[in-house]
Amino acid sequence: MKKLSIKSSSHSYPVYIGENIRFNLSNLVRKSYSSFLIITDENVGGLYLDDVKQSIGISDNIHHVVIPAGEQSKNIQSFYALHTKAMEYGLDRNSLIIALGGGVIGDLAGFVAATFMRGIDYIQVPTTILAHDSSVGGKVAINHELGKNLIGNFYSPRSVIYDVTTLHTLPLKEIRSGYAELIKEALLADQELFQDILQTNLDSLSNSKLIEHLKKGIHIKAKIVEQDERETGSRKYLNLGHTLGHGLEAELGYGAITHGEAVAIGLLFALYVSEKEFSNNLAFENVFHWFHRNQYPLHIQNMDVNALLDRMRLDKKTLMQRIQMILLKKISEPQIMEFDNYKLEQYITGFISYLNDRMTS
Ligand SMILES: NC(=O)c1ccc[n+]([C@@H]2O[C@H](COP(=O)([O-])OP(=O)(O)OC[C@H]3O[C@@H](n4cnc5c(N)ncnc54)[C@H](O)[C@@H]3O)[C@@H](O)[C@H]2O)c1
Numbered sequence: 001m002k003k004l005s006i007k008s009s010s011h012s013y014p015v016y017i018g019e020n021i022r023f024n025l026s027n028l029v030r031k032s033y034s035s036f037l038i039i040t041d042e043n044v045g046g047l048y049l050d051d052v053k054q055s056i057g058i059s060d061n062i063h064h065v066v067i068p069a070g071e072q073s074k075n076i077q078s079f080y081a082l083h084t085k086a087m088e089y090g091l092d093r094n095s096l097i098i099a100l101g102g103g104v105i106g107d108l109a110g111f112v113a114a115t116f117m118r119g120i121d122y123i124q125v126p127t128t129i130l131a132h133d134s135s136v137g138g139k140v141a142i143n144h145e146l147g148k149n150l151i152g153n154f155y156s157p158r159s160v161i162y163d164v165t166t167l168h169t170l171p172l173k174e175i176r177s178g179y180a181e182l183i184k185e186a187l188l189a190d191q192e193l194f195q196d197i198l199q200t201n202l203d204s205l206s207n208s209k210l211i212e213h214l215k216k217g218i219h220i221k222a223k224i225v226e227q228d229e230r231e232t233g234s235r236k237y238l239n240l241g242h243t244l245g246h247g248l249e250a251e252l253g254y255g256a257i258t259h260g261e262a263v264a265i266g267l268l269f270a271l272y273v274s275e276k277e278f279s280n281n282l283a284f285e286n287v288f289h290w291f292h293r294n295q296y297p298l299h300i301q302n303m304d305v306n307a308l309l310d311r312m313r314l315d316k317k318t319l320m321q322r323i324q325m326i327l328l329k330k331i332s333e334p335q336i337m338e339f340d341n342y343k344l345e346q347y348i349t350g351f352i353s354y355l356n357d358r359m360t361s
């Protein structure tokens, strides 16, 4: 098992990465709690809820709630229902919430923990590749129907317990989704990781390669969030690919495409704009080929560009109504840039038709 420690403004917390460590929760969670609420979804619950329950111990004070799987559950109704359950189960300020699942569960359960009785402890037990990103850094949120993660907070977990054995049950679609965030981290900070991912075929991914990539991704994320927890500066770079990605998720309807699939298209857009702005031959071609080879859904059909721009304007990086995008001058050299509507509209229109042409040729 590997352990790293992350410093947040309120406390430091360990990230454990290892095989079958979901069976060892009671040793890894050191403090004693009055009660536990495990929040999970129907897919993950069927696979791992019993393991986690047993690993905490035998007690009347271990409760669980299973919610429908998917992005549509990351909403105000689930948030409210979880608060109701927490009250009905008698959780108090010394209770622990356990987020067992992917990023949807982590963001939602984390936000419930951040707000229940003004904040109680929670831990992240991530079960997707994508959640190597979401479980670290303390961003917790739910979606508003107008925009992604618009209701939320920064609220760090007490620990992250990443049992990589759980990743064996992930479908290929979710492997792809998680790798979009890994490519993002590689583009931001690690040329070697980037080249290595480009050599990797997701349908024949080895366990050792996956774990190597995850450790590097977590390392990159950890370094950035330690420097700038509340996103006043360099943390914005972790939003590479998300200005368009989040806009697409909201405009297409939450869950129509996965977060990682949206980020993949957003990354291509960021590279497309970067190459035009900085006149360089960056990485668009390589990334496009890799996504295509690994069957990422890259078509954007029947998109109302103005509606998409309105979604993008609700992005949290927007200032004075001006949309900001993270671009790359080169690999490992991100830069934030502000755009006026006209220019961005031109770029989006050009990008969508270019991408659709490439996908049909
Ligand atoms: N807080 C952050 O810093 C941050 C970072 C990145 C993404 N996010 C958020 O994370 C969410 C996406 O997370 P996600 O991709 O993990 O989605 P998810 O939680 O919906 O999980 C994806 C799917 O995989 C299933 N699943 C999960 N673990 C499984 C397993 N081990 N075996 C089989 N099936 C499993 C789930 O039931 C679900 O159907 C988005 O809402 C995004 O906004 C947050």
Ligand SMILES: O=C(O)C(=O)C[C@@H](O)[C@H](O)[C@H](O)COP(=O)(O)O
Binding pocket: 133, 137, 139, 148, 149, 181, 231, 235, 236, 238, 239, 242, 316
């Ligand atoms: O941790 C961050 O910071 C990120 O931007 C990571 C992103 O992958 C993640 O999707 C995050 O939730 C986006 O944050 P948001 O503030 O744009 O909602």
Ligand SMILES: [Zn+2]
Binding pocket: 133, 181, 242, 259, 263
């Ligand atoms: Zn993301």
